[in-house]
Amino acid sequence: MTLDRSGFDTAGFAQALLRRASVTPADDGALGVVAGALLRLGFAITRLDFGPEGKQTPNLFARLGTRGPHLCFAGHTDVVPPGAGWTHAPFDGEIVDGRIYGRGAADMKGGIAAFVAAVADIVARGGLKGSISLLITGDEEGPGRHGTKDVLPWMVENGHVPDFCLVGEPTNPQAMGEVIKIGRRGSISAVITVRGVQGHVAYPHRADNPVHRAVSLAHALQTHVLDRGNETFEPSSLQITSIDVGNPTTNVIPAEAVIRLNIRFNDIHQGHDLAAWIRTVAERYAPDAEVETHISGEAFRTAPGGVVSLLADAVRDETGRSPKLDTGGGTSDARFIASYCPVAEFGPVGATMHKADEYVALADLETLRRVYGRFMEAFGL
Template sequence: MTRTDPAELTAKLVQCASVTPVEGGALTLLQELLTDAGFSCWRVDRNGTPNLYARWGDKAHPQSFGFNGHTDVVPIGEESDWTKAPFGAEIVDGFMYGRGTTDMKSGVAAFAAAAIDFVRDTPPDGAIILAITGDEEGDATDGTTALLDWMDAEKEAMSVCLVGEPTCPDHMGQMMKIGRRGSLSAWFDVEGKQGHSAYPHRALNPLPAMVRLMDRLASHELDQGTSHFDASTLAVVTLDTGNPATNVIPAKTSACVNIRFNDDHTGASLSQWLRDQAATVDVEFGTKTSVKIKISGESFLTPPGPLSDLIAKAVEAETGNTPELSTTGGTSDARFVKSHCPVVEFGLVGKTMHAVDERVEVAQIHQLKSIYTRILADYFA
């Protein structure tokens, strides 16, 4: 029987220039492949964002294993900086080059290939679901969230889910993610009164207030970490006044901070803390500060248990490495899936994701397919 080559599929996906939110033919390719393999497929596009839902087996079956991933990629930057064509999928010295080779078309190709061959070889008593979005690298408002909303309306469900994002820092099998920190960004606009710098008493300089506010935020210890999470962090990422004149006190200045937070906090509790800090500084300086906050995701944890044990066992069997259970890194679509079912992330080495000359070791794509195949076999055993 012909096997599904995950590296060949990765190359075909990379050659689809699916820079978010452009579909680029990637989901169309996957839909055709999965349909031919006996999967029922639906396009779940919303507000122009492309998404694909595929299921093999009965949706009413109480046992279903889900994979989640994305085919959209970040922009390539300056093409002249690349030594290989960004969408060429060229293989050199055992590495495939191209945008999305690591993040995460190889992961999608590996779980699609594993699922296709598994249902052909040993049709399971249960369902296998692939929920693939074209909106993970963008705003993520109409991607996996749209798929989950559609699943809820259609009574589709995953019992558990594996997100195929790159999770290993240096070598295969090194790390899996059982949770993620939350993320929020906050923008501050401090208003004072413009005036001549020689007569500061006639003006209200917003800059000292902003500097005091940023110092209060940046020097505050949010926590010392929890049992599964490192300490939360706050970074001042920009401070802008745009004042070219040295003899003018500006009327307004702006700044932004980003917080990555653990399960000691919620987006709401941190938002209130930020607003309280701004109000305190306003009282001290007589300024007026407006605060705008965007919560990208709450922290979450899938406690170590059957799902993480299942994946760790398969990873160890195929790589010889026992993966560390981690909650490090940025956000992923697992932050949405966690409200639907238990979710864990495991994928390739992510050293070159989003980088110029992004690349993946071809052998690792085949190894990842083997890991995913073993996970399916053990789950449905």
């Protein structure tokens, strides 16, 4: 197997992406950089900007070939704000000592660059045997309401459902080849408003202190054992993120207290069941509480074997490591994709993602390029 024959400049393409300050919800031309490279490789490009007029989310779908097997690569060009503390400018794409620095280098413009480079190698080989597509959104780091979630139904309507999807998120903690993600926990957030009656602390019988009920409610939620995990998922975790009263004084009983929490849950649960449980506990400790819940994704898992084994073989052959098949960490757009086709995630080392001086090693980008290329050939492309 001979790859890297196209002469495609992975680092140069990554620099072009990093020099676009595509902080959610801004695009700053990042999708145009991707589209330009894919057009030169022969892809048909469709821009799909969904959402309210004037505040649309920029998205791109591109496909090369019409036959099966059909492999889709999913990713995002939007990034989180750079913040302070950088010694390398966050949007310069500076290369120093074998590293390329910039916001999004690891998460996940580097992954996009490596995949496009691998596609260039496949095209240079000639004789594409199936089809390759890319689903690239400009809203993964933000609310995610009109990005991948909205593109997927369009793909169904237009006959673009892939046989498998590979997401280029930075899955490796410290070194290439450590982890392939084959699932993710679900996520549900809740805001519980406990109301009372304001009054003087010296006359508590004339008031109704909501803080006492809120503290008891929060304790009951936090100490409940949701589950003990299973063979592929860690135990579900409920975290109280704040209990807000907004009371600047010590002698006034406040009128309300607000609890915020998040549950990262495994596939033992479904989001609507956990929402119902939160309401049941709230009713027990604070009958008049207002409970708002938001499910941002359900837990999912792609079965090992089959295409996942092809990916693991490609990783092992190029890195010398046998990757762990993992379901931990936060959410990704794979949570939406899993409802349409099997999906797995493999990308760069993520040790510096969302940090100052985020970077990816140039050697890792080339390794990732070869992993993607080897996987595509094994997939039948």
